[in-house]
Amino acid sequence: MNVLEPLLPVLDAQVTAAQLRVASLQAREKELRALIEGLRNGRHTALPSTDLARQTGADLKWHRWIDQRIIDLGTELSKVRAAQIEATDHLRQVFGRQQVRAARCKSPRSTLMFSFDVNAPEKPPMFA
Numbered sequence: 469m470n471v472l473e474p475l476l477p478v479l480d481a482q483v484t485a486a487q488l489r490v491a492s493l494q495a496r497e498k499e500l501r502a503l504i505e506g507l508r509n510g511r512h513t514a515l516p517s518t519d520l521a522r523q524t525g526a527d528l529k530w531h532r533w534i535d536q537r538i539i540d541l542g543t544e545l546s547k548v549r550a551a552q553i554e555a556t557d558h559l560r561q562v563f564g565r566q567q568v569r570a571a572r573c574k575s576p577r578s579t580l581m582f583s584f585d586v587n588a589p590e591k592p593p594m595f596a
Contacts (some may be wrong), residue, residue, distance in 0.1 A: 473573050479566040486559040493552040500545045507534050507541070 511534045 475569055476566075476573065479562070479569055482562045483559070483566050486555065486562045489555045490552065490559055493548055493555055497545065497548050497552060500541055500548060504538055504541050504545070507538050510534070 511531060
């Protein structure tokens with residue numbers, strides 16, 4: 469049995485967790501983009517001049533609320549994108565670590581942590 473084999477399930481779990489984190493952030497990004505797009509599209513629907521909300525000025529407050537909501541969602545989207553970049557970097561690192569360990573487990577030289585040459589002198593010639 470290879471000394472690195474017990475680590476493989478742990479590394480697989482780390483990769484899966486990192487993939488789930490990236491996927492959840494991508495879903496949140498998609499949701500925020502849809503909300504922003506919906507608000508932008510809904511903002512341009514004009515009310516008729518006879519509408520009571522337009523006559524009382526409530527539509528202006530509504531448009532200000534939409535603008536502020538778009539700004540807030542844009543800020544949240546920026547935070548999600550930053551977290552997504554960090555999560556993707558973490559996924560790269562964990563995936564690379566997993567691939568290296570898997571390759572080392574398949575390699576015949578990795579059965580021992582250190583390989584020794586039995587025919588080598590006890591001390592290298594430069595230190596004798």
